[in-house]
Amino acid sequence: MQQKKKNGFQIMLELLGMIRPLMGFMLLAILMGCIGNLVATFITILGGYGLLSVAGLYNKLTITTIFTVIIIFAVIRGILRYAEQACNHYIAFKLLASIRHKVFASLRRLAPAKLDGNDKGNLISIITSDIELLEVFYAHTISPIAIAIITSVFMCVFIGIIHPVLGVVALVFYLLIGFIVPVLNSRRGREKGQEYRDSFGELNTSVLDNLYGLEEIIQYGQQEKRQSCLAKKTESLEKIAKELKKEESIQKISTDWIILFAGIAMLGVSGYLAGQGEIEGGMSLIATVAMISSFGPTAALSALSNNLNHTLACGNRVLSLLNEEPIVLDNVTGEEDCSGDIICDGTTFGYENKVVLNNFNVTFKENHIHGILGKSGCGKSTLLKLLMRFYETNKGTISYGKNVVNTIKTSSLRKNVAYVTQETYLFHDTIENNIKIAKEDATREEVIEAAKKASIHDFILSLPSGYDTIVSELGESLSGGERQRIGIARAFLHKSSIIFLDEPTSNIDSLNEGIILKSLEEEKEDKTIILVSHRKSTMGIVDHMVNM
Template sequence: MNEYFKKIIYFAKPYKSYAYLNIFFNILYALFSALSFVALIPMMTVLFGDEKKITEKPVYTTLGHAKEYLEDYMSYFITQHSSEHGAQNTLMIMAAVIISLFLLKNLFNYWAMYFITFLRNGVLKDIRNAMYKKSLELPLSFFSEKRKGDVISRITSDVLEIQHSFLSILEVLVREPLTIVFTIIAMFAISTELTIFVFIFVPVSGIIISKVGKTLKKSSQKASEEQGYFLSIIEESLAGLKVIKSFNSEKTFNKKFQDSTQSFYELNNTILNRQNLSSPLSEFLGIVTIAVLLVYGGHLVLGEGTLTSASFIAYIGMAYNILTPAKAMSKASYSLKRGDAAAERVLQILEEKNPITSKDNAISKKSFDQQITVDNISFKYEDENVLQDFSLNIQKGKSVALVGQSGSGKSTIANLLTRFWDINEGTIKIDNTDIRDLDMEDLRDLIGLVTQDSILFNDTIKNNLKLGKQDATDQEIIEALKVANAYEFVSELPKGIETNIGDSGNKLSGGQKQRLSIARAVLKNPPIMILDEATSALDTESEKLVQIALENMMKNRTSIVIAHRLSTIQNADHIVVMQKGRIVEQGSHEQLLNNNGTYSKLVSLQTLD
């Protein structure tokens, strides 16, 4: 069995009861599919009037003579019933039997499809849930290497392709082969010689069909990758629409998108045309087989007389009955190749190793009591050194500011403290416990983060703030908004804290969004607060309002302030000046000014209130 199919089928385990019911009804469908054609023989025997006259009831002897017994019993029944009630009445009984058999066959087919629906949609739901959960768990470094649009494509289109391909195979896995098997058994029962003759042509058809779909998986994989690429272009274009318009770059992005969709169009045409070829090709080969069958079967009926005309017509019906499941299996083999490509992309996400997780014996820690110790750490993104031999001690209740030019490694410290990335060398400890030994949830519960980009979600103000504390009351939310200097503008909104702020909070100004981010951190009420360039994107008036909010929030908390604007950190207890991943100066604001070093030069470049 295909390795990807094995892994995907694991998701069907919770729905195995539906699978068993589907198999049960598929077996009945396959059996009645064959029986409904066998039942045509006595009806046509009556019509043609060529039944064997048997007046004595036959006696069953052994299994080896079961075929002769059934034929004789059928002839006995037709002879007796026709003599008592007439041929027309016998014909009506035969028609009623055939209608009943076909009705049962289709009912069993419906019930089989009914139960497989729950399995298919359940697996679709569970794979999507697993991929979304995995996407949230994976480290930020994974998404710096992968396009977001590609991940979205895998969660949507590739998972849907799995449902259409792999899970479609579950439908044909039992029903179609069994339909073929039961029909072939019935065909052997009617004429062994004719059935052997048919089977000379079947392998030839299979070889021709399989050769057509060899390159399908490769083309499908390229198409999925191309779809991920143009979804990324859409995502980036909508996020950066202002920049695109301001630089008159609509044509550039439009061309990039159209080139990608053109490539996707060509790949999809190749895939679908090859897939569409499978059905007519298999049907044509089937008809060729039927035509040869008619010639040879006609010889057995008209020439040798070893086969009755009624049995031969029913036999032709059975032979054609094999074509539908054979076509379905042929299409399923094509789908399997497409499913392979989709499953490979889905499983790449699901099987991606997450290097940043809690240890099995992780230490639970609910409070911060003494200090944060950063001891001689080094860190690099891929091959680029960002921090080297960096050490820092932060006492509880103190505020420490990290300053320096862009690219000096300030924000990296925030990412390492929160374990968005892990250090390469050295240790970071909270109260003498290495953060890699702490439970991840406990570590992040101890830390509040306010970033330069105020990331808000398309929801109400209330629900945005409750991210930090799900059981917060309305009064607690209002108190947090007051501390963040945000309650004044929130109270003036049409629905107050129940107001929806739009996609990424686009109904609000930059300063308002940032104050809501601060209020969210205040509501969480962590003992350690990290402010990463929290005011750098604001105008002067907004900065003053946010600065007051930050000062309110930092009271009685251990704070790490990462700033480019030095006006925001002059009141910090300790200032660390960084350059190319190293500490070049540290001390209070006054001490560093008196040193007349790097900090003093940075201050001289900015207007300090």
């Protein structure tokens, strides 16, 4: 997946754009967060006034009144904190559900070409962990930034009322902790954050690859090699994680030292002003206490920069997927007629810099069985994908009768063509429902008829629950040949006028292959069938054969 280079600000703006429908809840969370943090700060400030009252340096409020207000503020703080977090998490989970919906919609738009590569582990990483990490952004980033800004401005004014110079001192340290430290830390860790997410996706792909090929790995003694490769990817990921943790530790130590120095600076400046008679002596204590106790929101903002590198990297990957343009756009307003001869006229196509088909010309006559014979890698499967318009030709045309394939409505093309791929995917459902994917409203009798033609009926009946047998995840409870025959049964059930079969009998014994080929021969009336294979035995039923 090609990821556009975007800076953190651009990514944040795009992520913020998704929050518009829930802006009311976000403003409510910010309001409650501001009040809650200010209440927490003033609990400490009131404590300072209490000390001054005990020392006889403050008499505007009694000690009883001060402690009563502190207790009230403490209760209010707890309620507001809970309400703020509830709003933030409501927003986050609503948006995550919306983003997942958009991601799956994007994958439907990008498919099937998008899913034709070897990057499925990375896609799984985006759909699961990357989207999940966006919860940090929506629940723990947006409102804290707003809260830190608003509360810092308020406290600058409060401290500035004691003396303008003290307000400036407070502003300098708020900017230092809440802006300069996070920006510097973010710049240092941005590339590492993106590298971590990309490496995590690659590790997912490698794990998925090893799980799918576990039998082959064991059979050919590749365990050590595969384990070594996986260990290197894991070590690389851990190395990046340690570097990010190191940056996080530096940020924490820097923030703590700055807060300590801020307290000392405020005490020194306010003490000097008190010595000059510009403020009362007790106000020096209040200014210092107000300064130190109000760093909570800005310190949290400083700490955000560590997770923000991860979060923005995740956001970039998710947004890149959402903004990715499909290789082929669905035609929603085109022609609906797919009848007639299928004609390839000067068809040329290649993946990136590799040409697979070059000036390919052939006519597949309507209502005939056509065979395409050739060795692996010659472009047989690619031709079927071009006929299905999973990809578009680089040069030349493909036509169904009088209509060029690009002008045919995509839904009509899918409706009129049954396509059996080399690998049949089975869902974790009953065998009947797996076959009925080709026709959801099919009766049991229609399913049985299709299964018989695919030479899978007797096998299904031998299972404990027959057609109601649940297929295990990824269809692992069935052999490759059994899965392949279920795929062929789907094609028979689809009752389309055109059938494409890509190596349909490669995993099937000669007896069952003969039964299936006989069924195809019986089905050829009013159907155009294109049969791709590298085996000459499969070509026995064809009316016309193309060598590639």
